[in-house]
Amino acid sequence: MPVNLLFGTPSTAAGDAHGELTSACVRRLAAVWGPIFVELWTERRCPVLAKEDMEPRLRQQMQDYRIDTGVDxxxxxxxxxxSSWRSLYGQIALExxxxxxxxxxxxxxxxxxxxLDLMRGMGLQHQCQPPAR
Structure with a gap:
């Protein structure tokens, strides 16, 4: 599979299908990435913004994402x-x-x-071990 199909977005030339294709990709990614992060969150909670401290539009988007993807x-x-996924995606796509x-x-x-930065942000830096050489 060409890499741009994985790291690119469907062409807007697809018209109405663009939104459907993009949403389907987001749901599939959430089905892979979401359960892994839910498990991490369940075992090792890290400091996060309180719901009431979040900018209202961001809070609404997170609630919509939860409803749409089922990531609890x-x-x-x-x-x-x-944010972690965004950073990983960016690093991989740039490479x-x-x-x-x-x-x-x-x-x-x-x-x-x-x-290491991602793990530090979650207070898990002591568990970050680079691969053995």
Missing amino acids: LPPGAMVVML EFGHFAPLFSDQEPMFELLM
Whole structure:
């Protein structure tokens, strides 16, 4: 499967089908990423924005995402989950589409730094172990 089908979005040339295709992709991703994060959240809660401290539009979007995908997390934890996914997605897409090449021939140090940052943000940095060389 070409990488741009995984990391790109359906063309707006698809008209009305664009929204349907994009929503289907988001739901499929939530079905993979959501349960993993729910398990992490259940076992090791991290500091998150309180529902009442969230900007109302963001809070509503998190509630809509929960209803649409079935990912059962409080809105603040949902923000952490989606922010983590956004960071991982960005790192992988930049590498896959060659945006760092030829300046960075080895992406692993940047990826490991990202993982440490994400784990630190969740208070789990002591569990972050880079792969053995």
